[in-house]
Amino acid sequence: MEHELGTLYEAQKIELQIIEKETRLQTAPKKLKEMDEELKQLKEKLEKEKVVFEELEKERKKKEKELEVDKDKIKKIESKLYEVKTNKEYQALLKEIEAAKSTNDKTEEDILTIMEKTEELKKDYELSQARLQKRGKEIETEKVRLDAETKSMDKIIGELKTQRDNLLSVLSSELTSKYNTLKGKRSGIAVTNVKNGVCMGCFMNIPPQLFIEVTKNKKLIQCPSCNRILYFAENE
Numbered sequence: 376m377e378h379e380l381g382t383l384y385e386a387q388k389i390e391l392q393i394i395e396k397e398t399r400l401q402t403a404p405k406k407l408k409e410m411d412e413e414l415k416q417l418k419e420k421l422e423k424e425k426v427v428f429e430e431l432e433k434e435r436k437k438k439e440k441e442l443e444v445d446k447d448k449i450k451k452i453e454s455k456l457y458e459v460k461t462n463k464e465y466q467a468l469l470k471e472i473e474a475a476k477s478t479n480d481k482t483e484e485d486i487l488t489i490m491e492k493t494e495e496l497k498k499d500y501e502l503s504q505a506r507l508q509k510r511g512k513e514i515e516t517e518k519v520r521l522d523a524e525t526k527s528m529d530k531i532i533g534e535l536k537t538q539r540d541n542l543l544s545v546l547s548s549e550l551t552s553k554y555n556t557l558k559g560k561r562s563g564i565a566v567t568n569v570k571n572g573v574c575m576g577c578f579m580n581i582p583p584q585l586f587i588e589v590t591k592n593k594k595l596i597q598c599p600s601c602n603r604i605l606y607f608a609e610n611e
C-alpha cells in the first residue's frame with residue numbers, strides 16, 4: 376500500500392498542474408475580451424475629444440468671421456463721419472461705433488477663451504493618442520503571447536494527462552475509482568499532504584493517534600473532515 380499511496384500522491388501532483396494550466400487556458404478568452412474592451416474605450420475617448428475639439432474650432436472660425444464683418448461695419452460708419460451735416464448725426468454715428476467696438480471686444484474675448492480651451496484639449500488629445508498607441512502595442516504583444524501560450528498549453532496538458540494516467544494505470548481499480556470520485560467532489564484534490572497534524576486539504580486537525588498512522592503511509596486513511604486520502608510527504 377505504501378507504494379500505491381506514493382504513486383497516487385504523484386498522480387495528484389500532476390493533477391494539480393493540469394488544473395492550474397486548464398484554469399489559465401480558461402481565463403485566456405476573458406483576458407482577450409478585457410484587452411479589446413480597453414482598446415475600444417481608449418478609441419472612444421479619443422473620438423469624443425476630437426469631436427469637441429472640432430466643434431470648438433468651428434466656433435472659433437465663426438467668431439473670427441463675425442469679428443471681420445463687424446470691423447468692416449465700423450470702417451463704413453467711420454467713413455460716414457466725414458459726410459454728416461449735423462452734430463446730432465455725428466454723435467449718433469459715434470455711438471454706433473462705440474457699440475460695435477464693444478461687441479468686437481466681447482467677440483475677441485470669446486475667441487481667446489476658445490483658443491485657451493482648444494489648447495488644453497489638444498494636449499489631452501495628444502495624451503490620449505499616445506496612450507492608445509502605447510497600449511495598442513502592449514496589447515498586441517500580449518495577444519501574441521497568450522496565443523502561443525494557449526497553443527503550447529494544450530500540448531503540455533495532453534502530456535501531463537498521459538503521465539497521470541500512466542501512474543494511475545498501475546493502481547488497483549478500486550483505488551483509482553476512489554481517487555476519481557473524490558477528485559470530482561473535492562475540487563480536483565483527492566489526495567493531500569498532512570503537516571503538523573493538519574490536513575492540507577481542509578486545514579482541520581487530524582486526531583493525534585490517526586496522524587501517527589498517517590505518517591507511516593502504510594494504509595489508506597481518509598481525513599475525518601473532508602474525506603480526502605491522506606498522505607504524509609515529509610519534505611514538502
Ligand SMILES: [Zn+2]
Binds near residue numbers: 600603
Ligand atoms: Zn481534510
